[in-house]
Every structure is written in C-alpha cells, then in structure tokens.
Amino acid sequence: MTTTSLAAEAAPSPRTESAGMPPVRSKSRIDPTYYWMVVPVLALFAFFITLPALVGVFFSLTNYAGYGDWKFIGLSNYVNIFKDPAVLQSYIFTFVFALTTTVVVNIVALAIALGLNAKIKWRTGIRTVFFIPMVLSALIVSFVFNYLFSNTLPVLAERFGLTPLATSVLANENLAWLAIVLVTVWQAAPGATIIYLAGLQSVPAEVYEAADLDGAGSFRQFLSLTLPLILGYLVINVILGFKGFLGTYEIIVGLTGGGPGMATQSVAMRIFSGFTGGDYAYQMANAVIYFLITLLISVIQLRLIQRRGVSL
C-alpha cells in the first residue's frame, strides 16, 4: 500500500491503453514539463488524502484502540455499529438536522435572493449586510449565539411572560437542535443566496413582460416562471447544502458540544471521539459507513442533476 502504487492505480499509465480505444492524440509526444506540474501534486494528494482513507478502512477491520497492539477482527466493528443505540441516535440526529436545515436554508435564501433582486433602495448596502455571515468563523458565531440563547433569550422570555423559553434552549434536549438549525441557517444562507441570485439573474426579463401582458400576478409569476426557471440552481443548493450539513461540527461545538446528554451529537463528532475515546477502529468503521452513505446520496443526487440536464 505505497504511495506510488496508489497514484499509478488511480491514474493509469499511458501504456495500458491499446485495444479498442480510438486513436486520439495520446500518442503524440508530451512535454515532460506537464508531468512535473501534475505528478508532485498527485503524489502529495495520494499521500495525504487517499492513503489515510485506505489506512482507515484497514484499521476498521481491527480492534486497534488508537495506541498499543491490535489484531485483525474482520467485520465485527461493523456488526456492532448496527447494534449501537448511541451511533444510531447520532445518525438520526444528523439526518433530521440536515434535512430540516436544507429546507429552511433554501426557503430563507430564496426569499433573500428575491428581495435583493427586486427594485429595492440601497441594494448594495443591504446586500453587503446579508452576506456578512459568510465571512465569519462559524465557531465564533456559535459562541456569540450561545450567549444569546442561554442568557439573553431567557431574560427576554421572562420579561414577556413566555415561561417555556425562560430556561436556556441549549439545555433542553428537545429544543437544542433547533438552536443549531437556526445558527446553521444564519451561517449558510448567504452561500445559497448567491447561487439563487445567479439563477434569478439568468432569467430573461422578457418572460416576465410576457406574463404581465397575460395578466399573471406576482405570486403566479413566481410559481410558474421563476421557480421552474431556477430549478437547476435549487438542485445545486440542495446537494451542496445537504452534504455539508451532514458534516456539521463547528456550530455544534460552539453551541452545545453535543449535549445535553448526547442529544445533539452529530456523526462527525462521534467519529472524532474515536481519537480520544480509545475506540479508534470502531469509529473508523463508523466513518466508512458514513462515507458509503454520503457517497450513495451524492450518486443519487448526481443522477437527478443529469436527468435535469443541469451542468455544475
């Protein structure tokens, strides 16, 4: 399992082509400089990205604790993971969270994009404000919201007599995840808004003029014109968003640290715990399962894209 074999396997050498391939220009001589531009990066890439992935898959078949001796134990880690309620809970949390966040982010982002695209005063200034969250560190933002949720909100709630909110939502097992959704939306909406803005600007003005002549109202125009015409951008947003939210880490660290109890522990956090918790191999098996699930989702989503004829 060496670096060179990895690179060679993934990027087949020119010699292996022979039968059946149409004779493209591949036979003509290539300036060696081009190889110098690619091969070192490929080697580093294989060493720092691919090799750890393969090493991890290998150790997922052992009982390695992260230190000391280990032996090969086959698939028992995988079997155990399927029986582990804590892991199951983290998957349920992660998926419910990612689904909810994807829906909310897209609704919010589309609304902001429509607003920014319309004829409003001070458009540049308002736009500048709306994109600020994009440039801030998610962790620090979460720390700020942490205080708002656990100190400011309860005091305000008490003042207005809203007793259910008078204690910190972050300490509430059933509500803490909503706080995480909210901060994630705050942080992620600008990125999605940018994509929607690009979509809205690609719609020619003429179609709206035609719709106006036909007497369609604003809402009708949105449903029958805008939405279908920017569907491709919606698909991109859903894909990018959902995959990203499955890996949420920083915002949870900043808000709840996975708590209360384990109510808001995401799969990523579980996997990272393998480094301190002594169950390295076990969490590597978890990581492999997580990888297969995200891969499956990506493939399904790519299929959907291709059917829609959208180019990424």
Next chain:
Amino acid sequence: MTASTHPETMAGAAAPAQKAPARKPPAGKSRRSGREGYRINWWLTALMLVASLTVLLPLYFTVAMALKTPEQIGTGTGLAWPSPMNWENFAAAYVATNFPRAFMSTVFVTVFSVLGSLACSSLVAYAIARNWNHRFFRGSFVYLLSAMFIPFPVIILPLIKQTALLGLDNPAGVVFLHVLGGISFNALLYIAFVRSIPVELEESARMDGATTWQVFRKIIFPLLAPMNATVGIFAFLGSWNDFLLPQMMIADPALQTLPVVQMLFQGEFNTNYSLAFASYLMAMAPTLVVYILAQRWVLSGVMRGAVK
C-alpha cells in the same frame, strides 16, 4: 499582514472581470412594464431592512458585550449599549489569548494556504486542460475529483496519526491539508477557465522559444486573474476561519490559530464574558474589515465560484 496584502491582490486581480453580478438588469418579479423605469419598491425595502437586523443584531451584540465591564454584564439581556465603555477588555483579551502569536499563526496558515492553493491548483489545471486527450491527465483529473466525495471525518483519524509521525502536527501540516483538500474544487474552477484561453496565445511565445514553464508563468497565470481571485478568496476565508483542522492537527497549543484559541473562554470556570467577546471581536475583525472594504470583489469572486 493578510489584511493589507490580500485585498489589494484581490482588487487588482478581479477588477478587469468585475461586471456580472451587480450591474445586470434586475429581473425581479414586481415589474409593471419596462418603460416605467426604476420604480423602487419601498415596502420590500423596509422588509429587507428589518430582515437584515437578523445579521446586524448579533454583530451589534458582540460589539456591545466586548465593551462592557463584568458588572454591566451581570444585569439584563446584554443588549443595552454600555456606558461608560470599557476598552480595557481588548488589552486583557490580547494578553489572555496571546493574541500576537495566535494571529501570526493564523496569518502563516492563511498566507501559505492561499499561495499554495493558487500555485498548485493552477499548475495542475493548466497541465490537465492542455493535455486533455492524454489518458494520464484525464485520469489524474478524475482522481483528484474523487476527493470531493470523501467527507473529511473519514480521513481525519488516520491523518492525525500520519501527520504526527511526520512531524507535521503544526501549522505547516495544516497548510498542506488546506491546499490538497481544496485542489478538487479549485482545479475544477481553473480547468474550465484554461479551456477558454485560446492555445494560439501560447503558440507565438513557443515560437520565440519559451518553455512550458515560461508560457505558464508569463502568459497563462496572468490571464487566470479572475479565477485566481476567486480561488484566493475561497482559500482565504476557508483557512482563516478553519477550526477543525488546526484543532485536530496542531499539537502545540502555542501554535494554535485564532478560532481555536477562542475555546479558551468556554471553560467551566471562565465566565468573563466581556473578555471573551472582546477576543471574539478581535478574531472576527480582519475578515469583516476585508469584506466590507472589498465586498464587490469578494461577492463577484464567490459568485463566480458558486455558479461554475
């Protein structure tokens, strides 16, 4: 350092290509007829202003908190503006977090991540795009793209071991990972762009005896300016704000980056909020200032990256 050099390169680089996002005719929905000109929708403006408070309020709150004394924080919601303002928090936070060191560490990671991303991704993309018919280069492209499908948690555990073994459990190791981790996406952006550059531009230089390196350095790289700006902005934001990699990889606490250092204030016994918020503000300020000064270029760059 970053704050001063980066916006300039961004600005200079992006300026020629700056056109699309802001100046396009608005295709909003509330248009009566094209002839009436620019009829401002005041209702919507008001609505957007109110909505923008969701962004501004947390920021206001951060600033207000950073300027309070512990006594002022003890009462109320924290939303009141402090009077008198307590500027000493910044000095105290500066000392508590060893700000200069964390700042330099972050600057180191950011500068080299940006430079590395620009250099590696553009080189790889150029070689691949110009030899697209060759199996090796096409295969390399597919291979590099594969990283897009590997979620980070999958490689992190073995990676930490590996970097520790190599003595790369420091900011330099983080730079490596930023550059290599971003190559899939960055190369994708660059390749599309290189394809749009006609080969004829290079041929005359080659006639005059320029090598491939010289062609790249003197002709291609400058022409890539808009993409350089885009990739640079993404690399800058990504590495400046990154928490996961430094937290996991950097073993020596003295070399930690700014976002990770903020964990300091999360301890059970630490309830000095004014200090914490002053520190948060100091960590957020550089990107915030860069963004507000260069928002046109940042947004157009991100836009270019987003829709590719």
